[in-house]
Amino acid sequence: MEDEVDRLVAAWRRERPDLDVEPLEVLSRVSRLARHLDRARRLAFSEHQLEPWEFDVLTSLRRAGAPYQLSPGQLLTQTLVTSGTMTNRIDRLTKKGLVERLPDPSDRRGVLVRLTPEGRDRADEALAGLLAQERAILAQLSRAQRGELAALLRRLTAPFDNVPG
Amino acid sequence: MEDEVDRLVAAWRRERPDLDVEPLEVLSRVSRLARHLDRARRLAFSEHQLEPWEFDVLTSLRRAGAPYQLSPGQLLTQTLVTSGTMTNRIDRLTKKGLVERLPDPSDRRGVLVRLTPEGRDRADEALAGLLAQERAILAQLSRAQRGELAALLRRLTAPFDNVPG
């Protein structure tokens, strides 16, 4: 089945036959798929009165394990937003009673963000819903194909995730 | 090489062994890679004094071919933003002299957005730079692997791109 990137690449080959646009076959699909996923996630989370950005922060804390706390800096590397954004997110989640700020006992500059019991429950509920939705999207592929796709993507993400960033 | 999603999946398996988190192996990688690409693109475009959103609109028009014009609605399906966002983008690009609005001769509700000569040049310059950057990122994969990856991703994007949306 054709997709929008097929049309986009064909258009470039017509308009700019001098350029090799092969990279777009992969990376435009990644960007566009991510936008589609964002929309789908927004819809899925609205059933739980959660925004995608709230989910990202809450689940980062959730999977850290008891006592469900991380520094803002650790949350940055998980969510790939800027520090100003994270401060703002923590403020808003604190107001909603889903997380709380604690002083870091080992570094007086630092802060720890901890999930409240309600925050933990909300994260768990929303995760189950998300996984169901994602499974439906991935039903287009066999198990083996999903494994292959994950492995190929890992080769592209690893350089970003490991070095500076 | 391990990436952040490997760590994330391992953490979920420890914390929620009751859940099957396999979908995250693919889709979390897609979302995270898209964010990394956004950052990289922002950097690459800043050499040309272009924002990613400007690039997206200008190149959509550019690859439509002469006379380089599309309706706002067509631009929506290319860029996956809401109509309010697109109106705002067209306003700002018009102020910068990179596009202009024309009445649609065949539909009086409609508008056509046309690239100016300067807009066209800016799009062409930035595209070359982007392709160079993307080629470097994709150097992690062989040509065959890139083809495989593109084909697998197409199966996921096609349902979004073709039906309702």
Added chain:
DNA sequence: ATCGAGTATCTTGAAATCAAGATATATTTC
């Protein structure tokens, strides 16, 4: 001990996005 460099977080102000609804024109149905 003190200096200086490095690190962690927060503040600020501008810019961009979205959802929802308003307006104007087209198209279909009867």
Added chain:
DNA sequence: GAAATATATCTTGATTTCAAGATACTCGAT
């Protein structure tokens, strides 16, 4: 051909994000 419905774009107001810089603390070298 009038009414009802659908479509295309724009407007509005609130929310979210980012870049840049400020603040406060830590740590190693002298």
